[in-house]
Amino acid sequence: MAETKKLSKSTLNKCFWTWEWTYQACYNYENMQGGCFLDAMAPAIRELYADDPDEFKAAAARHFEFYNIENTTGGGVLGLVLAMEEQRASGEDVTEEAIRSIKTGLMGPLSGVGDSYMQGVIYPIILAIGCAQGVQGNTAVPIIVILLQAIIQIGIARFMFNLGYNKGSDALLDLLESGTFKNLLSGAGILGCMVLGALIMNFVSVHTGITIPMGEGAEPFSLQTGLFDTLLPGFLSLAATLMCYALVSKGWSSTKVLLLLVVIGIVGSVTGILA
Amino acid sequence: MSLFQAFLCGLLYFLAQSNVTMVSYGTIYRPLVNGFLVGCILGDPVKGVQIGATINMMFIGFISAGGSLPSDIPMAGILGTALAISAGLEIDAALALAVPLGLLGAFTWVGRLTVDSFFNPLTERLIEKNDGLKGLWLPTVVIPQIFLFCITCIPVTIAAYFGSQVVGDFLGSVAFLIPIMSVIGGLMPALGIGITLKFIFQGETRVFLFLGFLLAAYTELDMIGIGLISLITAIIYIQLTSKIEGAE
Numbered sequence: 001m002a003e004t005k006k007l008s009k010s011t012l013n014k015c016f017w018t019w020e021w022t023y024q025a026c027y028n029y030e031n032m033q034g035g036c037f038l039d040a041m042a043p044a045i046r047e048l049y050a051d052d053p054d055e056f057k058a059a060a061a062r063h064f065e066f067y068n069i070e071n072t073t074g075g076g077v078l079g080l081v082l083a084m085e086e087q088r089a090s091g092e093d094v095t096e097e098a099i100r101s102i103k104t105g106l107m108g109p110l111s112g113v114g115d116s117y118m119q120g121v122i123y124p125i126i127l128a129i130g131c132a133q134g135v136q137g138n139t140a141v142p143i144i145v146i147l148l149q150a151i152i153q154i155g156i157a158r159f160m161f162n163l164g165y166n167k168g169s170d171a172l173l174d175l176l177e178s179g180t181f182k183n184l185l186s187g188a189g190i191l192g193c194m195v196l197g198a199l200i201m202n203f204v205s206v207h208t209g210i211t212i213p214m215g216e217g218a219e220p221f222s223l224q225t226g227l228f229d230t231l232l233p234g235f236l237s238l239a240a241t242l243m244c245y246a247l248v249s250k251g252w253s254s255t256k257v258l259l260l261l262v263v264i265g266i267v268g269s270v271t272g273i274l275a
Numbered sequence: 276m277s278l279f280q281a282f283l284c285g286l287l288y289f290l291a292q293s294n295v296t297m298v299s300y301g302t303i304y305r306p307l308v309n310g311f312l313v314g315c316i317l318g319d320p321v322k323g324v325q326i327g328a329t330i331n332m333m334f335i336g337f338i339s340a341g342g343s344l345p346s347d348i349p350m351a352g353i354l355g356t357a358l359a360i361s362a363g364l365e366i367d368a369a370l371a372l373a374v375p376l377g378l379l380g381a382f383t384w385v386g387r388l389t390v391d392s393f394f395n396p397l398t399e400r401l402i403e404k405n406d407g408l409k410g411l412w413l414p415t416v417v418i419p420q421i422f423l424f425c426i427t428c429i430p431v432t433i434a435a436y437f438g439s440q441v442v443g444d445f446l447g448s449v450a451f452l453i454p455i456m457s458v459i460g461g462l463m464p465a466l467g468i469g470i471t472l473k474f475i476f477q478g479e480t481r482v483f484l485f486l487g488f489l490l491a492a493y494t495e496l497d498m499i500g501i502g503l504i505s506l507i508t509a510i511i512y513i514q515l516t517s518k519i520e521g522a523e
Contacts, residue, residue, distance in 0.1 A: 197487025
């Protein structure tokens, strides 16, 4: 059949940057990022299937389907799908089904890794350190945060994009399976857990206002300053956090836990149990 | 606050919600950054960072997994900072303001994900027409963003403009609410950290949560110091475990 088709470098860049800029511009319950994924694929579809209207239409339709992925690791799927479309347009045996199942198959695992480690480790660490410095009024902090986030996110997205495009699906799956990557993830997990542990102490603030009268003339015993602050600093914060963790893990929606905290806050504050 | 300044705050809220560039969700979506930008708009960037950082602490760890969010974080950051600066509020009063703003919930988010579905038939029609997907960016970017602009920029502009004139008096009349709000604000990071822990608090890494907690509880180290020690700890752990695995 046809000659080998290769997407030009500028088309690849156009696809990547369209994804980067507007991946969630039409976020919706029906197909989530479907329209925006098609938008990112459009430059490639135009180049590959310019002289084949039927294939053009089919390609457009198959990329306007339900799609929802974490944005940075999602760069890998975009690169991979572009490579597959290239092969298909060159007459190689790449079926529509194969392209579709790569998209749906990688969506879950890549989003899982992306959500856990981008939003679960990198965001909180950058923002937590930023907030701790920011409360002192250092205006350089938000600018550094913006730069760090941009470099890290675009860097990872581009790395994944190139990996997917150049090395294919095996490379993406191998990456997820490789020892180095697993070490990186467990290292990130340790880093994340330790920083979050420190955040419980520094950011969560739960104080009890309970005091125990010590008889005539004597200073009443304050549970907070007399017990928690001296013996178990941050104990109540730790307990509150582990409670939220347990409820969320049990399947409570975060909104429900939030409402519970509001109720605890109001009742605790009015009764003086919390101060 | 002038109407123009209020409009810039509204615009900032639109940009924070629009997810224009994947970077925005980790930056202008967060009160640390948008509080600073509101400070720049209102001519007091230092106060902006301080208030923004304080509000952001409440929402630390509030993340969206698979497209759901429990709070309107940029609303709390932008409107909270804007009203606090223009009314000359103290930090704890600013927090008291930001708590209910954040609790207003994810109305924008839900409204947008619902209405954006209605633009999909336009895209389908373009695919059917099969004319080179001309104008694809209208239904996938421009129209949904115009809609988003209407439900974000306009209300926040109005709220910032009129709110700044009344917020001082209003808080004065509900002063008894401020301590309640500050208790709730102190509890909220527990939820954010709890949500984040769901992702990474597993297996052998669990014990490190308590190590981090104890470091912060019993030493005077700041967050940068604890962050670096955590990094080294992670490296040492990986080096040791990969040695053991290699020896087996």
